[in-house]
Amino acid sequence: xxxxxxIFGYIEHLIPLPIGAYGIKLGLANIVVLIMLYSxxxxxxxxxxxxxxxxxxxxxxxxTSFWYSLIGGILSFFVMVLIKRTNRFxxxxxxxxxxxxxxxxxxxxxxxxxNEFRIALYLPILLIVGAITGALIGIISIxxxxxxxxxxxxxxx
Amino acid sequence: xxxxxxxxIILLICIILAGAILLCIFSAIFLKKGQTVVVKVNGEEYARxxxxxxxxxxxxxxxxxxxLIIRDGKAWVESAxxxxxxxxxxxxxxxxxxxxCNHHSVSITLE
Ligand SMILES: [Zn+2]
Numbered sequence: 236x237x238x239x240x241x242i243f244g245y246i247e248h249l250i251p252l253p254i255g256a257y258g259i260k261l262g263l264a265n266i267v268v269l270i271m272l273y274s275x276x277x278x279x280x281x282x283x284x285x286x287x288x289x290x291x292x293x294x295x296x297x298x299t300s301f302w303y304s305l306i307g308g309i310l311s312f313f314v315m316v317l318i319k320r321t322n323r324f325x326x327x328x329x330x331x332x333x334x335x336x337x338x339x340x341x342x343x344x345x346x347x348x349x350n351e352f353r354i355a356l357y358l359p360i361l362l363i364v365g366a367i368t369g370a371l372i373g374i375i376s377i378x379x380x381x382x383x384x385x386x387x388x389x390x391x392x
Numbered sequence: 393x394x395x396x397x398x399x400x401i402i403l404l405i406c407i408i409l410a411g412a413i414l415l416c417i418f419s420a421i422f423l424k425k426g427q428t429v430v431v432k433v434n435g436e437e438y439a440r441x442x443x444x445x446x447x448x449x450x451x452x453x454x455x456x457x458x459x460l461i462i463r464d465g466k467a468w469v470e471s472a473x474x475x476x477x478x479x480x481x482x483x484x485x486x487x488x489x490x491x492x493c494n495h496h497s498v499s500i501t502l503e
Contacts, residue, residue, distance in 0.1 A: 299494055328400035335407055345492055345499070350435030353501040356418050356488045362411035366404055377396070 264291075265337070265369075268312065269330050269376045272319060284312055299348065303341050310340035326380060327373035334369025335362060415488070422487040426502030429467050429485065431460065434497045443467060443502070453496040460500060467500070469493070 264287065271280035288308045292301035314336035318329045338361040345354045431439040433453040441447060443465055451458040456473040467485040474495035482491045491500040 297495060299497055303494060323397070323399050324403065325395060325397045325400050327396050328403045331400070331404055331407065345494070348435060349432055349492070349497060349499040351430075351432050351490070351499045351501055353487075353503070354490050354492060354499060356422060357490055359411045359415035359418060360488070362414065363408050366407040366411070370404055373400075 263372075265311070265330065265333055265372050266376050266379070268308075268315070269326055269333065269372065270379060272315060272329070273326060273380055277316065281312060284308055302348065303344050306344045307337040307340040311337035325373075326376055327370060330373030330376060331366055331369035334372060335365035338362070338365040418488055424487070426487045428503045429460070429462060430501050430503050432499045432501075438498075451496075451498055453493075453498050456496045458493055458496060458498055467502075469500070472496070 267287070268280065268284055271283055275283075285308075288301075288304045292298075292304055311333045315329050315333040318324055318332045324332075339358070342355055342358055342361060346352055427443050429439075429441045429443055430437065431441075431449070431451060433451065438451060438453070439449055441449065441462060443462060446463045448462070449460040451460055458472040458474070458479055459470045461468055461470045468483055469479045469491055472479050472493060474493055476495065479491050479493035479498070479500075482489070485491050485500055485502055487502045490502075492498070
């Protein structure tokens, strides 16, 4: 599972998908995080997430990009855990909130690192884009979660 | 349990609506009021240029460069030495669409 997560993270960094502006990407890595949340325990999912962010930053990123990924990744992770705990939403809703939280976290880092509140003016567009990309990731992940291997690992929880 | 729920759809619509409402509020407050292009590097002001005056500025920041062009009341990053080129892809600067180069810690906004 750890290996799979790093491979997904690797693929994500191989194919950066900037669609016009900063922060907008499909967040392929979130497929793995989402699957981990539903298949292994919380501690395992969190560890793999952190290891993935650090490895990807070391391999492909810079020191500043590390902070963006780390804060975005951690905020997104905790929001997804909270949303999942409510039991009101399917993996689709969890994924949407995760993507939105990721964008909000990255914007917050940009506002702080660059000491420029006007960067936050881009937030409305990032909310809408995050909701849509999160929905796409959720739709991709649901059939994967139904696969037999994840039904088996579910018992570990 | 894994099936899509009604609450997921409501959530999606709420977030998009919230984004749209914020967009309207920000537009009302900030749009078409910016006349000065402000460049910050590492959070410190690097340059302040009037949008009305045609000019070019080579921003040197954190071992890289971003070429800012101001022409006909429009501003954009023409080229940059960063790997992802997001600042170049961002296109024209506007009040609600600041240009950010995370790699060089450069922000370009309209004030
Ligand atoms: Zn750049």
